[in-house]
Amino acid sequence: MQITIKIFRYNPEKDKKPRYESYKLEAVETDRVLDLLEKVKGYQDGTLSFRRSCAHGICGSDAMRINGFNRLACKTLVRDTGAKITVEPILGLKVIKDLIVDMEPFFENFRSVIPYFVNDEPEPAQERLQSPEQRERFDDTTKCILCACCTTSCPSFWANEQYLGPAAIVNAHRFIFDSRDRAAAERLKILNDIFGIHRCHTIFNCTLACPREIQVTKAIGEVKKAIVTGSLE
Amino acid sequence: MGLKRNVGLIEGLRYQGKGPMLTYILHRIGGLAIVIFVAVHILSSYFGGNIGIFFNTFYMHWAFQIFIFFCALFHAINGLRIVILDLWPKLIEHQREAIWVEWAVFLPIYAIAVFVIARTALGG
Ligand code: HEM
Ligand code: HEM
Ligand code: SF4
Ligand code: SF4
Ligand code: FES
Numbered sequence: 001m002q003i004t005i006k007i008f009r010y011n012p013e014k015d016k017k018p019r020y021e022s023y024k025l026e027a028v029e030t031d032r033v034l035d036l037l038e039k040v041k042g043y044q045d046g047t048l049s050f051r052r053s054c055a056h057g058i059c060g061s062d063a064m065r066i067n068g069f070n071r072l073a074c075k076t077l078v079r080d081t082g083a084k085i086t087v088e089p090i091l092g093l094k095v096i097k098d099l100i101v102d103m104e105p106f107f108e109n110f111r112s113v114i115p116y117f118v119n120d121e122p123e124p125a126q127e128r129l130q131s132p133e134q135r136e137r138f139d140d141t142t143k144c145i146l147c148a149c150c151t152t153s154c155p156s157f158w159a160n161e162q163y164l165g166p167a168a169i170v171n172a173h174r175f176i177f178d179s180r181d182r183a184a185a186e187r188l189k190i191l192n193d194i195f196g197i198h199r200c201h202t203i204f205n206c207t208l209a210c211p212r213e214i215q216v217t218k219a220i221g222e223v224k225k226a227i228v229t230g231s232l233e
Numbered sequence: 234m235g236l237k238r239n240v241g242l243i244e245g246l247r248y249q250g251k252g253p254m255l256t257y258i259l260h261r262i263g264g265l266a267i268v269i270f271v272a273v274h275i276l277s278s279y280f281g282g283n284i285g286i287f288f289n290t291f292y293m294h295w296a297f298q299i300f301i302f303f304c305a306l307f308h309a310i311n312g313l314r315i316v317i318l319d320l321w322p323k324l325i326e327h328q329r330e331a332i333w334v335e336w337a338v339f340l341p342i343y344a345i346a347v348f349v350i351a352r353t354a355l356g357g
Contacts, residue, residue: 095236158244218325
């Protein structure tokens with residue numbers, strides 16, 4: 001089938017303003033939008049810039065707005081987009097070139113929630129044991145690949161990039177509800193800030209956008225409740 | 234080097250957030266409309282005279298009542314959905330169904346209200 005793909009273009013060395021450029025190409029239903037971008041770059045216009053690495057939905061580098069909605073280009077099939085496709089950078093971050101945005105504010109927010117395991121108690125002789133139920137408690141939020149689909153779909157983040165955003169909260173949740181971790185109280189304090197969790201207005205854009213199907217707003221809701229009740233259960 | 238943050242009201246509204254984002258937008262519109270509505274309401278009663286009569290006539294017009302009732306009822310029911318999900322985060326997994334339930338509660342009540350308002354307006 002013949003596809004028309006309209007791509008947001010911006011070259012900081014040449015363009016004053018961003019523009020859109022359309023490309024026509026042959027594709028099959030099972031092609032992914034990432035394949036189309038590779039074809040455009042390889043055969044039609046080598047100046048097109050975008051990020052990608054694994055091409056298998058794991059590295060989280062090719063989040064973009066496809067037909068107005070955040071997705072990973074490598075997980076979006078032509079079958080689901082139709083023959084007319086518009087591709088634009090994710091919202092709320094600075095565009096560096098074409099589909100590439102400056103992810104630093106996103107990662108800064110991520111780093112600020114202590115997104116790693118903390119436990120200074122003396123090490124036991126063997127592993128720090130955990131029951132299957134205790135592991136299950138935070139299973140959903142371990143799946144995050146830091147693609148930023150969620151945070152850049154969030155109207156509260158659009159309004160202010162200092163809002164920590166769903167991805168940071170998901171990664172805080174991952175450790176807050178880990179029975180072996182000891183820094184939950186500290187993380188809850190960080191999230192209880194004016195640019196923290198209370199900027200979430202349960203809009204659910206994040207949950208719909210997450211390519212890993214993480215229940216993002218649920219995780220946020222659990223953290224909100226933990227802050228209000230002071231209890232992790 | 235590079236563009237500024239690439240988002241504003243228009244870009245935001247273009248985002249295809251679908252049902253949940255729509256309820257969010259309607260909630261803001263409703264909340265704001267009620268604030269303005271009640272402020273004008275109280276001020277016009279306070280100042281009275283011609284202005285007061287003007288606004289009271291305006292407020293009693295059936296088209297305005299249908300509009301403001303939409304704002305108030307939607308805001309209230311949507312607000313209750315948010316409060317319930319906040320209190321029981323486990324339910325958030327079923328947020329899609331929650332929004333269906335919300336519309337299922339909203340639409341009949343609103344339909345009856347519109348019917349009553351219209352009948353009163355037409356029947357005198
Ligand atoms: C279509 C809907 C409504 C109509 C037609 C209406 C009509 C009226 C009328 C005729 C009065 C008496 C004014 C006077 O005596 O000067 C009044 C008073 C008042 N209404 Fe409403 N109303 C409506 C909805 C609401 C809503 C939704 C609220 C609050 C959320 C509200 C809050 C008030 C208050 C606070 C007063 C007392 C204000 C005062 O006396 O200064 N009304 N309304
Ligand atoms: C049955 C009554 C009401 C309920 C259950 C209710 C519930 C709520 C809830 C839960 C929110 C927060 C939504 C969020 O965080 O996304 C909210 C926001 C808001 N409410 Fe209400 N509300 C009610 C009546 C009113 C009235 C009477 C007014 C105006 C005088 C009002 C004005 C607003 C405004 C302006 C916001 C937006 C705040 C923001 O943008 O963050 N509400 N409401
Ligand atoms: S649920 Fe909260 S974090 Fe997710 S998009 Fe909405 S406001 Fe943003
Ligand atoms: S929560 Fe989902 S959408 Fe957000 S960064 Fe992680 S994987 Fe991406
Ligand atoms: S290229 Fe790695 S997630 Fe899409």
